[in-house]
Amino acid sequence: MIADPWFYALAVPAMIIAGISKGGFGGGVVVLAVSLMSLTVPPQRAAAVMLPIPMAMDLLALWSTATPSTAAIRGFCCRRR
Numbered sequence: 001m002i003a004d005p006w007f008y009a010l011a012v013p014a015m016i017i018a019g020i021s022k023g024g025f026g027g028g029v030v031v032l033a034v035s036l037m038s039l040t041v042p043p044q045r046a047a048a049v050m051l052p053i054p055m056a057m058d059l060l061a062l063w064s065t066a067t068p069s070t071a072a073i074r075g076f077c078c079r080r081r
Contacts, residue, residue, distance in 0.1 A: 002049070007040040015053055022054055 002008075014033040021030035037046035 002041060002045075004040055007037070010036045010040055011049070015050070018050065018054065019057065022057065 014036040017026065017036075018030050018033040020026045021028070021033075034043060034046050034050060037050065041049075
């Protein structure tokens with residue numbers, strides 16, 4: 001657990017920047033997210049902390065847009081032969 005309050009002070013804006021950039025509004029500004037977090041922790045840890053959050057955002061987006069027709073398409077494309 002990271003106990004440094006400066007990390008959280010920089011991590012929250014960094015994740016907001018990453019979310020906006022992931023949505024297509026920021027272009028390549030997501031590079032700033034890891035850089036901001038790297039000011040207080042090593043870059044490897046900053047990337048490791050940041051990685052699960054966009055993954056959770058993607059899963060939530062898939063879950064919220066799932067319909068029976070998309071489930072049928074996924075079943076057709078992913079079935080074993």
